[in-house]
Amino acid sequence: xxxxxxxxxxxxxxxxxKVRTTLTTLGIIxxxxxxxxxxxxxxxxxxxxxxxxxxxxEGIIVAKPGAVDQRAALSRYNPFAIxxxxxxxxxxxxxxxxxxxxxxxxxxxxxSGTTERKSTETKELRSVxxxxxxxxxxxxxxxxxxxxxxxxxxxxxxxxxxxxxxxAAIDLIGTDQARGQEVKIKGRPHxxxxxxxxxxxxxxxxxxxxxxxxxxxxxxxxxxxQGIAQIQQIIMRTDDNSEQAAKKVDALLLExxxxxxxxxxxxxxxxxxxxxxxxxxxxxxxxxVAAISLxxxxxxxxxxxxVSVSERTREIGIRKALGATNSHVLLQFLxxxxxxxxxxxxxxxxxAYIAAFFVASAFSFLPAFSWTIVGISMGMAIxxxxxxxxxxxxxAARKDPINSLRQYE
Amino acid sequence: MAKSKKKTTxxxxxxxxxxxxxxxxxxxxxxxxxxxxxxxxxxKGEFVAIMGPSGCGKTSLLNIMGLLDSPxxxxxxxxxxPATSLSAKKAxxxxxxQIGFVFQSFNLLNRLNILDNVxxxxxxxxxxxxxxxxxxxxxxxxxxxxxxxxxxxxxxxxGQLQRVAIARALVNSPSIILxxxxxxxxxxxxxxxxxxxxxxxxxxxxxxxxxxxxxDLTTYATRxxxxxxxQIESDTKFPKKAVDPSAKRPLSAMIDQGDTx
Numbered sequence: 280x281x282x283x284x285x286x287x288x289x290x291x292x293x294x295x296x297k298v299r300t301t302l303t304t305l306g307i308i309x310x311x312x313x314x315x316x317x318x319x320x321x322x323x324x325x326x327x328x329x330x331x332x333x334x335x336x337e338g339i340i341v342a343k344p345g346a347v348d349q350r351a352a353l354s355r356y357n358p359f360a361i362x363x364x365x366x367x368x369x370x371x372x373x374x375x376x377x378x379x380x381x382x383x384x385x386x387x388x389x390x391s392g393t394t395e396r397k398s399t400e401t402k403e404l405r406s407v408x409x410x411x412x413x414x415x416x417x418x419x420x421x422x423x424x425x426x427x428x429x430x431x432x433x434x435x436x437x438x439x440x441x442x443x444x445x446x447a448a449i450d451l452i453g454t455d456q457a458r459g460q461e462v463k464i465k466g467r468p469h470x471x472x473x474x475x476x477x478x479x480x481x482x483x484x485x486x487x488x489x490x491x492x493x494x495x496x497x498x499x500x501x502x503x504x505q506g507i508a509q510i511q512q513i514i515m516r517t518d519d520n521s522e523q524a525a526k527k528v529d530a531l532l533l534e535x536x537x538x539x540x541x542x543x544x545x546x547x548x549x550x551x552x553x554x555x556x557x558x559x560x561x562x563x564x565x566x567x568v569a570a571i572s573l574x575x576x577x578x579x580x581x582x583x584x585x586v587s588v589s590e591r592t593r594e595i596g597i598r599k600a601l602g603a604t605n606s607h608v609l610l611q612f613l614x615x616x617x618x619x620x621x622x623x624x625x626x627x628x629x630x631a632y633i634a635a636f637f638v639a640s641a642f643s644f645l646p647a648f649s650w651t652i653v654g655i656s657m658g659m660a661i662x663x664x665x666x667x668x669x670x671x672x673x674x675a676a677r678k679d680p681i682n683s684l685r686q687y688e
Numbered sequence: 689m690a691k692s693k694k695k696t697t698x699x700x701x702x703x704x705x706x707x708x709x710x711x712x713x714x715x716x717x718x719x720x721x722x723x724x725x726x727x728x729x730x731x732k733g734e735f736v737a738i739m740g741p742s743g744c745g746k747t748s749l750l751n752i753m754g755l756l757d758s759p760x761x762x763x764x765x766x767x768x769x770p771a772t773s774l775s776a777k778k779a780x781x782x783x784x785x786q787i788g789f790v791f792q793s794f795n796l797l798n799r800l801n802i803l804d805n806v807x808x809x810x811x812x813x814x815x816x817x818x819x820x821x822x823x824x825x826x827x828x829x830x831x832x833x834x835x836x837x838x839x840x841x842x843x844x845x846x847g848q849l850q851r852v853a854i855a856r857a858l859v860n861s862p863s864i865i866l867x868x869x870x871x872x873x874x875x876x877x878x879x880x881x882x883x884x885x886x887x888x889x890x891x892x893x894x895x896x897x898x899x900x901x902x903x904d905l906t907t908y909a910t911r912x913x914x915x916x917x918x919q920i921e922s923d924t925k926f927p928k929k930a931v932d933p934s935a936k937r938p939l940s941a942m943i944d945q946g947d948t949x
Contacts, residue, residue, distance in 0.1 A: 284811055295799050597795045600756060601856070602784020602812035604777045680756045684795065 282614075289615040292587070303576075303583045304623040307660055310573030311627025312634065315656040317569050319635045321562030322647035328558070331484065338382070338521040339421065340528055340546040341484060342367060342375070342513040366541040369501075369508035371532055375515055378531060380524045384515035385417035387485060388500045388508055392465035394493050396451040409447045410487040411464060413500020413508075421514050424489065429458040429473025431494070438499035441469035445477040446490040464495065465503055484550050485512065521546045573659055576623070577667035580616050584671035588612060588678075595675055596683025609676035616668025617661060624660030628653060702765075703864050703895045704730040704753060709762035711748050711918075722748035724918040725762065730864075730911075735890040736897045737906040740915035746899045747868065749915070753897060754787050754866045755779040767863040784812040788857030792869035794849040796841045802828065802852050803837040809860045827855045831885070847878030854885055858894070865889070867898040871905065883908050 293300040344366040372386035390411040397404050418424065419431040432442050441462060448457045448471070455474040462469055478489050501508045517524035525546040532542050588595070595608055603611075635646035711723040722745045730736055738746045751757040752764065755771060758779075764772045767786060774782070788809075789795075796805045806828060807820035815823075828834050831851045841849060850870060857865050870886065871879035887908050890896050898909065906912045914921040 281814075284817070291799050593795070594797055597797060598808070598812075599780065600754070600783065600789050600795075601809045602780050602860075604780040604812075606777075607780075607812060681751055684791070 285610055285614040286618065288611055289618045292591075292615060293618060296587075299583060300619065303579050304619045304626070306576030306579040307573070307620050307623030307663065308576075308627040308630065310569070310576040310663070311624045311656050311660050312631040313569035313572050314566055314659060315628050315631030315652060316635045316638070316646075317562055317565040318652045318655060319632060319646035319648065320639055321558050321565070322649060322652060323635070323639055323644050324642075325558045326647050327644040328484070338517040338519070338524070338546075339484075339550055340381075340515045340517060340521060340525045340544060341550050342371070342515070342528060342532060342542055342544045344511065344542050365509045365511050366536070367510040367513060367532075368535075369497075369510065371535050371542075372508070372510055372513050374531060374535060375513055375528060378527070380517055380519050380527050382516045382518045383417045383421060384513060385415045385421055386497060386508070386510045387418070387512040387514065388413040388497060388504075389487075389511050390465070390495070390500050390503045392503065394447070394451065394462055394464050396460070396462045405451050407447055407450045407491075409444065409450075410492045411495060411500070412485075412487070412492050413495050413497045413503075415497050418494070418514065421516055422485070422489070424478075425476040427455045427474045427476045429471070431473055431475075432496050436472060436496065438496050438502065439467075439469050440472045440496070442473045442475065442494040443471055444488075444490045444492040444494070445475050446488070447493055448474040450491075462493075464493065469495065484514075570659065573663055577620075577663040580619060580664065581667040581671060584612060584616050584668055585674070587615070588671050588675040591675075592678060592683045592686040595678045596680050596686065599678070599680035600684060605676040608678075609672045612672035612675045613665070613668050616671070617664040620660045620664030620668075621657075624657045627660070628656050631656070701732050701768075702729045703732050703734075703767055704728070704897070705763075705765040706753075707763040707765075709749075709752065709759045709764060711745070711752060711757070711759050721745075721918045723752070723759070726918075726920060728913070728920065728923075730895065730897060732895055733890075733893055734895055735887070735908065735910045736913060737909035737911070738897065738899045738913045738915060739901075739903065739906060740921070742901075744915040745918040746915050748918075750866055750868055750897065750899050753864070754789060755783050780812070784809055785860055786863040788860065788862040788865040790850070790853050790857045790865060790867035790870045792872035794841075794846075794853045794873070796849060796852060796856075798841050801838050801840055802833065802844070805841065805852060806856045806859050808856060813860060824855070824859055827859055828852075831855050845878070846874050847881055850874060850878070850882050851885060854882070854889070858889065863895065865894055865896045867896060869900055870898060871900075871902065879905075 367386075369386070372384065375381055376384045390413055392411060393406045393408050394411070395404060395406040412418075414432070416431060416433040419426075424431065427445060429442070430436075432440060441464060443451065443457060443462070445455050448455045451457075451462055452460050452471075457471045457474050460471045462471060475489065497508060515528070525544050529544045532544065533540065536542065598608060598611075632646060632648065639646045706726050706728040709723055709726040709728075710721070712719055712721045714720050724745075726745075726749060738749065740746050748757065752759050753766075755766075755774065758773055762772070763770065766782065769782075771779075771782065797808070800808070803821055803824050806824035807815075810820040810823065811817075825834065825837060828837055831854070833848065833851060833855070836844060836848065836852075841852070844852065850873075854865075854870075857867075865886075867886065871882050874882060883905060886896060886898070890908075890910075898905070900906070909926070911923070911925045913923050
């Protein structure tokens with residue numbers, strides 16, 4: 280008996296119990312679908328980050344507080360979760376800005392608080408909990424922020440001015456033509472001097488959605504923190520070799536920090552690593568949960584195959600009497616469960632991509648298609664069929680032909 | 689080999705040789721002997737009917753001859769090869785190639801069509817699929833079932849099903865055909881038909897061992913073995929009787945009238 284024979288037999292027996300087969304396969308479909316969706320969306324998000332970074336100029340270097348530890352990536356990703364006392368100081372920022380090998384630099388300080396606006400006509404009070412980014416003029420060019428109206432904050436603008444992210448402007452004022460309007464940041468009034476164009480992507484190397492952010496002067500930001508700058512990131516650009524420049528920045532900061540390595544300097548691809556690592560961990564966690572649904576599907580397969588084996592005891596007896604060996608019977612039942620998981624895998628994979636496309640489009644990125652994901656999903660499906668189909672198949676193979684033939688059909 | 693067989697038709701070669709075959713079930717106090725030392729030689733071309741009351745050991749004997757079971761003691765030689773203690777795999781391979789089973793309850797697979805059912809033994813002897821179907825189709829034609837090839841078993845009558853089962857038993861051109869109450873589930877008319885098929889097969893040179901309760905069926909056989917309590921009680925050979933087809937016709941007619949089922 281060769282493999283096509285087994286598949287034909289499997290098809291015939293599975294086809295004779297259509298509802299049961301469909302429901303069992305559905306378990307696998309759901310399992311494969313959830314794993315594939317998680318992987319495709321996670322990978323898509325990762326690629327989106329990398330794309331954002333690659334959109335920026337060559338030679339971008341980022342300095343962040345914290346030790347080099349990938350495991351801490353999850354907590355490091357969220358800028359608000361960083362310890363209130365960041366290890367980067369204004370002194371670091373200034374010495375980087377002064378450095379010859381650095382073309383341009385901008386510190387980022389996150390201020391937490393609400394931004395409010397009272398409508399002049401309706402007296403309606405709107406407030407948003409937007410990330411408040413205190414920075415300098417350089418950020419506009421470094422992150423390629425485009426303005427819908429007005430101008431970005433600069434050295435010439437005073438500490439009572441604010442630039443709104445596109446979405447933040449719409450949420451607060453209702454339009455992105457908001458120049459001259461007044462908003463209150465943590466209770467203090469600011470005049471809107473510009474609104475950014477929508478960036479279209481929530482994912483970038485800063486780690487917050489710039490469209491929803493509010494930009495103020497660094498000096499202004501320090502006033503919310505007893506005059507001390509808490510710098511969470513320094514974004515810079517070099518015209519030199521970025522790898523060497525990054526090393527120089529590292530040395531510079533190390534000197535400032537008295538040889539204590541409590542910061543990370545990254546450049547090139549690794550700029551996105553923090554957020555990539557974050558997505559990596561997130562994907563791993565979610566995929567683990569999704570894998571549980573595949574295990575549940577596998578138990579369904581095992582259950583149905585056990586029922587099938589006991590129902591078809593007589594068939595096993597007949598086949599054995601007519602010359603089937605134990606391995607013939609084993610393979611017959613194993614291929615039946617493998618057929619279910621394989622078909623379930625293919626359907627699950629296709630549905631996952633359709634669903635992932637809709638989910639991802641809501642977050643303005645595309646799900647990633649890769650053969651690795653296809654391989655992982657199909658591999659998991661087939662492995663499930665193998666693992667959960669083995670015991671019923673062994674049970675079938677070990678049946679005694681004489682007793683099996685006695686079974687009433 | 690083939691030539692010597694043809695020459696020695698007068699002194700037939702043994703297909704089955706059983707020496708002091710013992711089979712028991714249970715342990716110690718509950719030890720039951722199903723077969724208590726059977727010595728039996730069945731030659732090529734014989735049509736043997738094994739008779740006896742229930743529990744006399746005839747089914748155990750048939751199971752051992754069919755390599756579905758192995759004896760506790762004694763020797764079994766099938767077609768010249770020792771077959772006493774074979775591995776399950778080897779036993780299965782011999783079943784696929786040298787033994788044809790005909791069961792009381794037909795034992796066709798309901799999900800397969802007639803053609804696939806008949807070719808089933810061939811799938812386990814690595815025969816290409818087109819050859820399987822060719823052989824099966826040829827056989828079904830001799831049983832006048834060629835129009836039913838693509839029917840499913842539930843669409844056929846009992847007699848037709850048993851003819852399909854006989855075709856299946858013949859498809860691997862076995863050394864021996866083992867029939868366990870082949871007419872037990874059939875009415876008298878179908879029984880007669882099946883028995884004449886078996887006789888026909890026998891006349892073409894096949895060796896048949898049939899287990900039955902029905903004494904009327906023994907008229908088709910060339911040899912009758914009566915068993916009781918795991919022993920052979922009597923062994924009678926009627927070499928000429930079954931070869932003469934005219935002898936069985938009136939008898940079968942009598943069975944037809946006598947049996948109202």
